[in-house]
Amino acid sequence: MKRFILVMCTFCFILIACEKGTTPQIIDTSVLIPLKLGNSWVYKEIDYWNPVATTSQFSLTVDSAVQFQGETHYKMRITDIQTDETMIIDAYFINKADGHHFIYIPEDGEPDVTLFKYPTFDGEIISEDEYFKFYVESVNAEYTTPAGKFKCIKYVSIVTIDGKEYEKTINYIAPGIGRIADETYDKSPNLEDAPWNLTSISTLMSYKLK
Numbered sequence: 001m002k003r004f005i006l007v008m009c010t011f012c013f014i015l016i017a018c019e020k021g022t023t024p025q026i027i028d029t030s031v032l033i034p035l036k037l038g039n040s041w042v043y044k045e046i047d048y049w050n051p052v053a054t055t056s057q058f059s060l061t062v063d064s065a066v067q068f069q070g071e072t073h074y075k076m077r078i079t080d081i082q083t084d085e086t087m088i089i090d091a092y093f094i095n096k097a098d099g100h101h102f103i104y105i106p107e108d109g110e111p112d113v114t115l116f117k118y119p120t121f122d123g124e125i126i127s128e129d130e131y132f133k134f135y136v137e138s139v140n141a142e143y144t145t146p147a148g149k150f151k152c153i154k155y156v157s158i159v160t161i162d163g164k165e166y167e168k169t170i171n172y173i174a175p176g177i178g179r180i181a182d183e184t185y186d187k188s189p190n191l192e193d194a195p196w197n198l199t200s201i202s203t204l205m206s207y208k209l210k
Contacts, residue, residue: 027175027176027177027209028176029175029176030176031095031100031118031175031176032095032099032100032116032118032153032173032175032176032178033093033095033100033116033173033178033179034176034177034178034209035062035074035093035094035095036062036209036210037062037063037064037065037074037210038061038062038208038210039061039062039178039207039208039209039210040059040060040061040062040207040208041059041060041061041178041179041204041206041207042057042058042059042081042204042205042206042207043057043058043059043060043179043202043203043204043205044056044057044146044202044203044205045057045058045200045201045202046200046201046202047199047200048197048198048199048200049199049200056080056081056082057080057081057082057205058078058079058080058081059078059079059081060076060077060078061076061077061078061079062074062075062076062093063075063076063077063088066092068092068103071094072094073092073093073094073103074092074093074094075088075089075091075092075093076088076089076091076093077089090104090105091103091104091105092105098115098117098118099115099116099117099118099119099120100115100116100118100173101113101114101115101116102114102115102116114134115127116153116155116171116173117136118153118175120136120139120153121136121139122136122137122138122139122140123135123136123137124136126155130160130163131159131160131161132157132158132159132160133157133158133160134155134156134157134158135155135156135157136153136154136155136156137154137155137156137170138153138154139153139154141153141154141172143172143174143180143181145180145181145203145204145205146203146204146205146206147180147204147205147206147207150172150174150177150180151174152172152173152174152180152181153172153173153174153175154170154171154172155170155171155172155173156168156169156170156171157169157171165187166186166187167184167185167186168184168185168186168196169182169183169184169185170182170183170184170185177207177209178204178207179204180203180204181201181202181203181204182200182201182202183198183200183201184198184199184200184201185197185198185199186199
């Protein structure tokens with residue numbers, strides 16, 4: 001009897017602990033990628049460019065807030081998990097009313113701005129010219145990674161050469177959480193109806209939001 005009572009007490013304690021530990025985190029979906037200092041994401045990347053695929057893992061962390069062009073932007077720190085090498089990405093990140101802005105600063109020339117439009121809708125074209133098209137394929141794309149199952153916005157960019165599609169990048173981003181997966185593809189522009197070949201993929205393994 002004493003053993004039975006002890007087992008039941010232990011079981012009840014575990015249940016209470018589990019209930020306390022599984023309180024769902026409130027996600028702020030008013031922004032596409034949350035830029036609070038200390039937020040971090042861990043990714044696994046597989047590169048298929050070489051004959052033998054290579055795998056690596058890295059983390060992205062919101063490192064600091066800086067003033068740029070009169071507004072508060074954020075800098076990201078990337079860390080190679082295998083070597084522990086770190087660097088600050090030479091770019092600025094900011095959420096605005098029209099979405100998430102990624103601003104790359106080249107050594108020479110004007111800043112290159114990529115806008116992940118948000119809010120958005122299926123089929124919205126964000127930018128387009130004869131060489132490049134960036135659009136929203138779906139606002140309801142489901143994607144499952146080791147970090148969980150997410151409802152994402154699927155952003156697609158396509159590079160065109162001589163009127164033929166050549167490179168494609170797909171970004172899956174879950175509002176309020178961030179990038180869930182990135183996929184890159186290419187195909188031969190010289191072959192009619194050539195298939196897309198996966199060249200790299202990075203997927204979210206875990207994340208911590210402040």
